[in-house]
Amino acid sequence: MTSVIDYVPGSTLLHRLNPVTKLALAAAIVAATLLADTYALLLGLLALTFALAAHAGVPERLARLLKLVVPLGVVMFVFQLLFTHTGEVVWGFVTTDGLATAPKVCLRLMGVALPLVLMLTVTRLTDLANACVEVLHVPYRYAFTFTTALRFVPVFSQEMNAIMEAQTARGVEYDTRNPVRKLTLMLPLCVPLLVSSVGKTDATALAAEQRGFYLRTRESSYRRYPLVARDWAVLALCVALVALAVAL
């Protein structure tokens, strides 16, 4: 029942880093991935992500996510081949330039998605919000909105599942094998889902206000999130990583 972005508790170095540092680390890997232009570096960054996941004890989580990302990567691969017309024709619409760039696009997609998810897997949402407020001076209401949205993802997906089951039991063919038909059948479900989500967000807003949401300041958080030596060290590594990607 766990979703891919659920927090996995642990006490590894990665877990203990300041949430802001983890965010910076993920951002640095993403930035480096976007800047990188060699296979060696792209694969190296992916390997780094997996090494970090292994260190934090969550490699199977990333592997699960990979199952979702790889099909997307394949689609990107095919599109890249379709739309690259330069270079010599190898076969049909496939050109040498297409073959040269398509795998990189595919790798970049994975390189961007995985570090962000890894970061969410090893950070409690509340810590992320509080640290962003304390260290980055993000207004609390934005941090709260963001974490609430993330927290609602599994809640809504459960709701969606329950709705689909109810509709299937009524005879709507969600068990069809035709994906286009399935998608057209899913559209009417937006109504019940929307109704329940509007109700839920309103109830959440009221519950938060009744627990003093508007009194909250930057000093409110019980836990403090100072940047300590290991955070500065990792931040320095982040800068180095991006510099490396620019240089290569």
Add this chain to the structure above:
Amino acid sequence: MTSDSPIIRLEDVSFSYGGSDHPALDHASLDIASGEFVGVIGPSGAGKSTLAAVMSGAIPHHYRGQLFGAALVDGRDTCEVTLTDISRIVGSVNQDIDAQMVASVTEDELLFGLENFGVPHEEIPARVAEALETAGIADLREREIATLSGGQKQKVAIAAILALAPRVLVLDEPTAALDPVSSSAVFDTLRELNASAGITVVVIEQKVALLCEHCDRILVMDEGRLAFDGTPREVFSHGRELRALGVDSPRVARVSNSLAEHGIIAPGAPCLSVAEARDLIAGLLRGRSGVRAGEKNPAPATAAKPEAPDAGPAAEPVVRFHDVSFAYPGSRATVEHLSFEARPGEIVSVIGQNGAGKTTLTKLLNGLLKPASGEVVVAGLRTSDAPTSRLAAHVATLFQNPDRQLCKDTVLDEVAFGLELTGVPADEARERARAVAERFGLPLDAAPFSLSRGQRQMVALASVVVMEPDVILLDEPTSGLDYRECMTVMETVREMAARGCAVVMVCHDMEVVSDFAERCVVMAEGRILAQGPASDVFADEALMARAGIEPPQVVRLAGELARTVSPAFAGITQVSGIVDTVEEMVRRD
């Protein structure tokens, strides 16, 4: 600020929502004294939630509408202080458990309010530990809220409010989504808070037996007004009037009220517990002939159920589970070796605690899940071969939450939708839908989502009835409904059964089960422990204990009377049965 002035006072309060000119609360005046434990009950749409919202300050600060009169919390008018300041005194817990959570881990959920209200940081650890301890969830401190059960989540919500040390707790149907065991646990926690910490508790609740057991005072609401206000004993002595409003009474109160109506005892305060009713009847019959004599009086036990199960075995079963097992991938939840049958015209109830596998059984029946081994045959179709959407023509499911099955713009389209899906021509489908919707008194052109919760359930029920299915599957058909709506749903189900439909229902309300089901299938830990006629199953105390089910009050009363007073009470499941038996014994001399 003195302790004898009321902590909450409503002075002639009326409120109507947004554009509506119909008042949801209509000239309500009441005082709630510090330290009271007050239960609020009433039919749907009576203004219970509105009353709670007025007490917690959500009205006028969150919901828009027209407010008249004054609501005073701790002596201050709620219109003149902010919602945040009211929240320092009144903590509220809502019906939707998921929506009131703001964090993903239990501890953070508790910290949120403490941090916001600026509780000094050195006090926070003690406050968190104490709140968790009081709510009985110290072991859940580090848990992800998403992985908790409904009952546990509700306790987290209560603990999060407790940590703020409010003087009043206002709870809006905190047990609506919980099974009987978790519901009692929540009320035990509230009782404890009220007794030891002196916190005033105001709780809206539909489960009358719980209210009787725990509350000092009960408010009955009807059409925005206070219909009754008094101790449980005072309120439930008006059983007949309450019933007219659509409010149930505990069955033991019905027994003593009914004895009074038959002139057997003097009218007065009703019994509120099984022990009281037992003592009352034992006292009445002491020294009578027939008591201890041991002749069985079979008439009342069967009189209540016109459709005796004798007619059943002749017909071929329309639902057949044969040694069915199923396991969810990546989870320990399984069901094993399920075998049972349901015949046309029969109402079978599946009972057991949360997590016993009841929902899995229903999903195996309507084809949402396919058995891993064994076979499920419904109306001649093996569910493993037939797609779920094809089974839908034979099995109609009424879900606990009607909002999940509604998806059309008008009631008529909604009711006709299921028929159209199974290939009935549009004209005919709409004609049949119109007939059914009119029989239920539903507004044909209204948007289903604009209706009340009870009416939405009726729309869902109409879309089940219109299918004229071979099997009706009910998943908690009565949760969230008031007594009157509950009876309408169940009477409709009984009619469908009489017309030859097999009914399989999962239900937590043992009173409903004992009133309507002919047969019970008892489940625990993914297995069927036993099955048989409802009265036999409920009378088997060892079985009930093993399944963690509390039998209905009348069955417990009959059991105790059969043991201590006369065997003539054995096997009685209805209030009328008890009353008739007592009357016969009293009149005989």
